[in-house]
Structure formats: C-alpha cells, structure tokens
Amino acid sequence: MKNITVFLCTCFDEINRVVDYERLCSHLSDDPRVAAVTVSRGLCVSGGAGEIGASVKSGDGRVLIAACSPLARGDQVMRDLERAGVPAFRRHLVDLREGCAWIHGNNPAAATEKALDLLNMGLTALEYKEPSADVTLKIADEVLVIGAGPAGMAAATALARCGVDVRVLERGAQPGGMLGLVSRSYPDNTDPSEKIAAFRDLAASDPRITFHSKVKIISARGYAGNFTVRFTAEGEELQAHAGAVIIATGGRVFPPKGYYRYGEVREVVSQIELEARFRKGPVKKENAVFIQCVGARCEERPYCSTICCPASIKNAMRIMDENENARVWILHRDIMMPGTTLEAYYKKAMERGVRFIRYAESDPPRILGDEAVETVEVRDDITGDRRTIPADLVVLSTPLIAGTDAEAIGDLFGIQRDSYGFFREIYPLHPVETRIDGVYICGSARWPVSSEQAMVQGEAAAMKAAALVGRQTIRASEFSRVPGAKFGHARVNEDTCSGCGNCAAVCSFDAIRLQRRSGEGEFRMVSRVIKVRCKACGNCLSVCPNGSMQMPEMNTKALYGMVGKAFS
Amino acid sequence: MAVEVSNNHKQQKATERTPRILVFACKWCGLIGADGAGRKREPLPPNFRVIPVECVGSVEPDAVIRAFADGMDGVIVMGCHLGGCRFNDANHAAFKRLELLRALLEGVGIGRDRLLVTFGTAHEGHQFTDVLRNFTNLIAKKESLDTSWTSSRARMI
Incomplete structure (x- = not known):
C-alpha cells in the first residue's frame, strides 16, 4: 500500500554533506510503500508540520520524518504533527543527524548504508503501527483528604477557598493530628489549639467542607478522577466518590523504650510527654537536660527527623521562661536548624543561655540516679572533657516514624513506601505526587516535617488536586510521566x-x-x-x-x- | 589437529567482519546518551543501529532472541539508572528479565556476554561511546554466530 509520505530534512546540508541523499531518494521512491518523498532544508524552521499534517490527514496516510534526534528538534516536529492531527501511530521519526551523519562523518559510504537501514526500519514500523484508542473520562468534583493534621487541615482549607468540595476523613475524634499533642508551635510560639479551633469552625461553617471523625477506611478503588472510597464514620458506613485523594495521615513519635533508662527512673521523659506536661501547666525545673538524636541517625533509622532540634530549643527556652533560674543543657550530635528563621531561633537560645554540648554517637550520655534522675554524665566531643551535669529532668528527643496505619493506607491506594515506611513521592521534581495519579501525599506521612512545612505541603497537594478536579473531563493520554502526552496504552x-x-x-x-x-x-x-x-x-x-x-x-x-x- | 585448524580459520573470519550490533535504547536515558554522542560528533564505528523504545521494559526477550536470529552479533539494552526510571521500577523488572535471558543465551550457546544490559551508564555521550566501543571490541573477538539453522524458525511470526 502506497501510503507513507517521507520527508527528508537536510538540516541545511548538515546531514547530506555526509549521507548521500540522492541514493536515499532513489531507494525510497522504489519502495512500494512510499507514496512521495520530499527533501526539505529545514523542517523545524519552515513551519511545515501543518502542511505535512494536512497532506497525510486524509485516508490512511502515514508520515516518516528523517531529521535530527528527538532531543534536538525531532520531538518538536512530532509535537507539531500531533497538533496538526497526526496521531502517534501514523508518524515515525528517524534520527539521521546525531544518530548517523554526525558520528559517521569519516565514513560517508557506511553512513549512507546506515541511513538506508534506518529509513527501512522506520518504514517497517509505520507499516505495522496501530492506534490505541484514547478514552475521555469525567472527573468527580470532590477531593478526599485523609487525615486532619496540619497538612490535611491546610489542604482542606485551601481547596475550600478554591471552591472545591472537600471531604475530610479523620481517624480521631477531633481534627489537629499531632498539632493537638504539642503545647506551642515553633518558631512563632503560638498555641496550636487556635489553629485547630479555626479549622473546626471553618469545617462547621463552610458548606464545601464535610468533616468525618472516627473514620475507618474499608476499601478504596478507582483511578484518577474516579476514586470510590468506602469508610465508616462513627460506626456509620459511608461512601465517597472523589476525583483526587490527598493522604495526610502523618507520622508518629518513636517511643524511646530502652534508651537512656527511659521508664526505669523517674523524670526521664520523651519530648512529647514534656509537651503534655506543658499543656497541663507550668513545668518548674532547676536543671533540665535534653538529649537529641535518641533512636535517630543510627543504623536502624539513619535519617534526621528535622523537627527534634527546633522542638528541644523551643522547650528549653520555655523551661527558662517558667523558671528564670533554670539551667538547660542540650546534648546533641549536630544541631539541625536550617533556614533563616530557625537559625535566628538557635541564636536566640544561645543568647538566652541554653548550653549546647556535643556528644559522640560512640560515647552517649549516661543517666545516673536511683529512683529519679540525679545527674547526666557526658563526654564533650569537642573538648574531650567528661562532665557531670546535675539534672532533675531529662528529655529524650525522638524522631518521627511512619504512622501505624501507613502500611494499610499504602496498600489501599497502591502507593509505594520507602525503607522506613514513609510514603514515597515521585522523585525528583514531583514532591507531593505519588506513582498513582490523583493520589497526593503531604505532611509527615511523606517525611518528618514541622507543622508549618506540613501546612505548606498540604497546600501544595491541594493545588495539585484542584488542578485535576477543576476540569470536567480528561483524556487518559494526558496522565503522562513524560513531557507531552503518552504515546499509547497497552x-x-x-x-x-x-x-x-x-x-x-x-x-x-x-x-x-x-x-x-x-x-x-x-x-x-x-x-x-x-x-x-x-x-x-x-x-x-x-x-x-x-x-x-x-x-x-x-x-x-x-x-x-x-x-x-x-x-x- | 584438523579441528584446531578450522577453529583458527573461523577466528580469523570473525575478526575480519565488523560485528553487527543492535541497541535498544530507552528514550529517556539511553537515547539521550546516543544523542549526546551525536552532538559531540564523536566518531563511532557505523556497525550499530539504535531502536528507540519508550522504556526498556518493553524490550521483549523474544525481540532480543529475534535479533540474534536475524544476524546480530551483539545486542545492547540501555536503560535508566536503577531507581531513576520514569516508569517506577519498570527497568528493575526489565533487568531481572534480561538477566534471566542472558543465562538462557549462555545455555543455548550464544553466550551471555553477547547481550549487554547497561543502566545509567548511557546518560552521557562519552559513556555511550565507551560502552559501544568496548562492546564492539568484545564482540569482534568472538566468532560470528551461526544463524543458518534459525532462518526458517525465526520467520514464524
């Protein structure tokens, strides 16, 4: 069948200075599949894609382009053809410049042979290519947010402001997540219950937000644009039909069991227990010692949890606020305070007299005392001195680990998790997206983050979801992992x-x-x-x-x- | 004695002929490496042909076997870094599959080193040329494959 139109681009004599175009032309015009051969000086600059498209649009016409590599201008020509109405199965690009002329410049005869073979390969491919039908689907206009911690609250708020219907599923009785466990958030030093109350009011008043508490998810199925999630809320079975799902299930605090005589002697508490004490009332202590990197940056959990240093510095200053004679030590392996705000916060703590002592991982501090903690013995890694610090409170800073239900949620939606159980983003450049289109992740479910960063990520995920559900319909080929549309489906x-x-x-x-x-x-x-x-x-x-x-x-x-x- | 002579003769024949090498290059790494080599105008032996594929996941083991049946002396499959695939772990799956195929190739006498599976080495032009040159040298030292017996079977599809 004579249905293939061949366009040979000479790239302003770049290609035909090596490859014998006359031989190519005569060979092609002898081929029974070739309808016409056109030699052009520059396909990319002549804007000829529209004309090519028009010439092959009718009937079963197919087009073979022999030009430069896809990365140079080839893909651009292909995209122009796509726009001109030539689908992927009716076009083929042969790379004669980077793939042939430029690398075989010293052997024109062999280069011409190779060009002939490449063209033959292209013709054969075009002969057999078939279309895979694209589908257009309707997109449900609701977004499901799973988890109402800082990330989930920020995502729901942002979506409601955009005019998108949101359904928030919270496992607990109240929104807030881990924000509800802390006494103050850093570095603004405000009471986080204000933020939670603000969200609760918004959820109650905004008709766009539907809040479900005490939720257990039963099943999830579907794909981008059409997720169906069945769940029980306070015992009642419900179903949600959502266009996109934002997963903000958060993490949890690693319990310091077996570290630094935790549970053996009194007044050795974890950071989150100290937060609970602060929420009950003032904590009056004379000598407080914070130990950083408890169960973090070790062999089992080699990552830095990023929130423990700021949290310790925040609480160290809080202890000094409540007792002006209090002395506070922070025993650390490195202080991680990135960014201008946190660095200023660190400086402020040093100015206020918080003492920082660096210890080595190989020689960790020791907790001394019979019933309650009395002293902490530590070797200063910088001076080499062994010091004994009086202590009536030891606070263990532990990292965040993946939430207990992360595995179940990951399995429900088919999201990958990393070695530590956190949800995996598409690396790189897609920080809140997962390998399943329409499922977005944010907050500490993704990686340990502060509440502030969790909110930023929640908003980012909300924008991704809004961009998807903001459309009425979408074609399956648009859900692409590559620049431009997918070239087909299995x-x-x-x-x-x-x-x-x-x-x-x-x-x-x-x-x-x-x-x-x-x-x-x-x-x-x-x-x-x-x-x-x-x-x-x-x-x-x-x-x-x-x-x-x-x-x-x-x-x-x-x-x-x-x-x-x-x-x- | 007679066997040795014929072996020597074959060896000589193999080195005279430039090996035919087929490259399956994934569009997002391997082909970019090839493109980089082209842009640098690195002179390369014209004994290879590149078939761009969307992902090395789509390189069927059958296609590799078909390539040997059709007279290729060596096949290279070039994919992205393990862990850097646009299609999640598609190249991991391809790697496992092609590794099995290499074992099979060894078993049927083609030899496992005639199929080279490289991941991540092809992203830069000079690496593409290195891989290609080294592989060409390796294959050139081998005897050419006897494909006479495959010609009838390979046309079955």
Missing part, C-alpha cells in the same frame, strides 16, 4: 489472553486487573488495562507468554520488523 487481545496474570503482577502502576470476561458462557479470567493508570512502559507485553498484550503504537510486528531491517 491493549489486551481478550480472545487469546489466557489470564495468567503475569502482566498484572509486573505492572508497576497497578494498571492491569484480572477480571472475568463478560459474555455468555464465558468463565475465563482476562486482563483489563486501566488506561488512565497505564503509562506505556511495556513491561506487561514483555512478560506476556503469547503476545496477547500489545502496545499498538509499537507492537511486536513493528518491533520485530525493525529488528529484521536493522542490517538489510
């Missing part, structure tokens, strides 16, 4: 699919489900591709034992055809 031939499930097991986007084939007398399981989730990586077709799974834009015939023509 497609199953249900007649030949044996239902082995290899593809479903290997898919890293949970895009394939085994389902019973509908139809009378059909009791087979077959694979179904969820096009929204499919990212066209092709792992499924590589494990398919009988070729039932295909990527129509680059199917087995096209690939094998290209292999066969590689040295023809």
